[in-house]
Amino acid sequence: METISQPIPAAPENLGDGESFATLLTRWARVLGDETAVTYLDHRAAADGRAVTLTWRALDERVDAVAARLAGIAAPGERAAVLAGQSADYVVAFLGALRAGLVAVPLFAPGLPGHEGRLAGALADCTPRVVLTTAADFDAVREFTAGPEVVAVDAVPETEPREWPRPDPDAVAYLQYTSGSTRSPAGVVLTHRNVLANARQACAAYGAESRTTSTVSWLPLFHDMGLILGIGAPMAGGMASVLLDPLAFLERPARWLQALSASPGAISAAPNFAYAYSASRVSESEKDFLELSRVVSLINGSEPVLPATIAKFQDAFGGCGLRPEAHRSSYGLAEATVFVSVTGSGKEPRQVTFDRDRLAAGLAVPAATGTTLVSCGRPAGQRVRIADPVTGNAVEPGEVGEIRVSGPNVGRGYWGRPDASAAVFGLPPLDPETGEGWLATGDLGVLFDGELFVTGRLKDLVVVDGRNHYPQDIEQTVEEHPAVRPHSAAAFAIEVPDGEAAVVVLERAKDFEAEVGDAVADLRAAVSAGHGLRLHDVVFLAPGEVPRTSSGKISRARCRASYADGSLAERRLA
CATH class of the missing domain: 3.40.50.12780 (ANL, N-terminal domain)
Incomplete structure (x- = not known):
């Protein structure tokens, strides 16, 4: 293990x-x-x-x-x-x-x-x-x-x-x-x-x-x-x-x-989206009054950290004195109070490009092109292991599995929910010294060269025709199109008669005035070429219409629920 x-x-x-x-x-x-x-x-x-x-x-x-x-x-x-x-x-x-x-x-x-x-x-x-x-x-x-x-x-x-x-x-x-x-x-x-x-x-x-x-x-x-x-x-x-x-x-x-x-x-x-949002919305005149050389740590966590976002934020504010080593990539969740792991101080978070197909198949293999992940560093005073989400057994080094956490910061369960608590908190094997078990996070990741790389959420994984697809990869592909508003896409799977199918919900860019029909065709082609995936549906909404969390992050779960109950249909752009 x-x-x-x-x-x-x-x-x-x-x-x-x-x-x-x-x-x-x-x-x-x-x-x-x-x-x-x-x-x-x-x-x-x-x-x-x-x-x-x-x-x-x-x-x-x-x-x-x-x-x-x-x-x-x-x-x-x-x-x-x-x-x-x-x-x-x-x-x-x-x-x-x-x-x-x-x-x-x-x-x-x-x-x-x-x-x-x-x-x-x-x-x-x-x-x-x-x-x-x-x-x-x-x-x-x-x-x-x-x-x-x-x-x-x-x-x-x-x-x-x-x-x-x-x-x-x-x-x-x-x-x-x-x-x-x-x-x-x-x-x-x-x-x-x-x-x-x-x-x-x-x-x-x-x-x-x-x-x-x-x-x-x-x-x-x-x-x-x-x-x-x-x-x-x-x-x-x-x-x-x-x-x-x-x-x-x-x-x-x-x-x-x-x-x-x-x-x-x-x-x-802040979550990843906030760094990209700031880089695109802070004006040059506003930057003239910023002095960021004394910032100790800027923590990027609570959703996948994208390499492009770190680069965009640093490019935007490096001239204001922001040091590249101030960026700290982090992983955590409420069940562990919040913080689990973080990259080291004094250097930029490590980035590794993995073969996309092999990563989707559950194995992290470095490659010249593919999916680039940002390290979430090492645990902060606790332990992390990667396990098979079904058996709980540890996977081999380099294999993708469920992230499990053990430490004094792990909570005691869910209020009034003994069954759910037993399924998530304190799972075996118990530590012989502390008696602590393992928290099943529901997140997927891999340990590579002693550092934690988060690959996605178990419940968000898009599985079509027996192949795994990480939603953030699909979202990055569609957001490259000029018709799509940045940081607005949500990719998820829905149940269809013969299994699962992929859907993308996104917002039209404010300055895009052409018909969205041609853009839909372009997006289908881009996802097919880049991921070998046929999109079941592409839903364009007006700016600000994609469901978000209370802190402004895109909520794939709410998008999926709104798609399933038909409430997105009345807001779909032709």
Whole structure:
């Protein structure tokens, strides 16, 4: 069995049992006092962003007040859902729930287009005793939840500080809900031990240091990466956190780059699409005001990392001082808190081109042409192995299989779902020293020269006529056509009477004025020539119409579901 592991050294201060993000906040409030802990750049209040700041001391006092209010409402272990917009108040609400001994459930305020079903499903699943929000969203949240007591954290009065019991490290800290696009939302159960371990792994892997580094993030705080980057790692490492709203980034990506410029020693993260989006949308005049030489790490993760995207982003911002070695390719998932592996510091992520046909057949063989994959590096203080997804047995080196993970950051299962938990978490063989099993990630990958290369998702694999096709390869091919809007394609398989067939859904480029019929024929020919695959259907939609996740990524699962139920048909362009 080939297993890779990379021990990450402990943080300078050893975090013993009984710690949580909330107890660490108190420690930093004593050490850092009136230094800034959280900055929220509110672009709704001002076009250039009105900075709302909280010092470590002020944050600790506000968290204390919210915790005291919650202690009078709910008992330890009951759930406290956070339904608020991106803000410093979200940080207060989340940490207040942890300090009161409640199980936090990071969610979002009602009104997020296309996601109210997911919100309702998560609330029904976790049955919160109390819901935390802000005064601005109070009425909408109370109407939507209709049951639990609702508390506006920005209206809670100050209170006298008090001593709070230290948590059991194996008590549940929060539930991280995964996407509910193809099934009802599932809450990953994460303990204080899990989340502190992963926050420390992230801090060590990305070069975080108290006072000299800060995190900058527009990722939603209810997402796994957004929460650890925006709250968890800063609490573990004593770093300042700078937050933007996701919509502020999507409206004008230069805002993210400007925040990086204004934050010496910045560490940030985004999915692959965001880097390509920024490179194409930030103007030359905006670049004149960017200074990116002090960026420590730019993490690219949560979807396949494309070599062309790294090159495009570096070409766009290298003149602003961005160092190529700041790029860090990463792999992770909510079931492991978030971070699993990362490329090393001081050099660009490694890229390897593999023979496309042999990779589709399950074997990674370097070739002059084919599919180029970007390494996701080595595990951050945990172990990774590649296994047969059916038998669980380790595959041979160089073979593609399911990525499996073992470490202290792996969650304890799904909330209220013992059967699903047993099928995913803690699978044998158990480690003889730690007793830990393996997490079945559902992701496909290969270990090559000691590094992890992610090839795709098991559930996204397109299998037609007995041949495997990775959807991102098909999407890259179709997006080369001028009729297709960049970063808008979704390739997936559907059931047909004689097996599976391939469908591509995409958006028409804004400046493409010709009929799409000719483009459809071109795309069919390109996919046939490049992949030996006949497309069952090509669906052109208007710009902005392809289903996306709440952070702006294309959702293949939602595309497949919308295609199957016919809801895409009425929006199809002729």
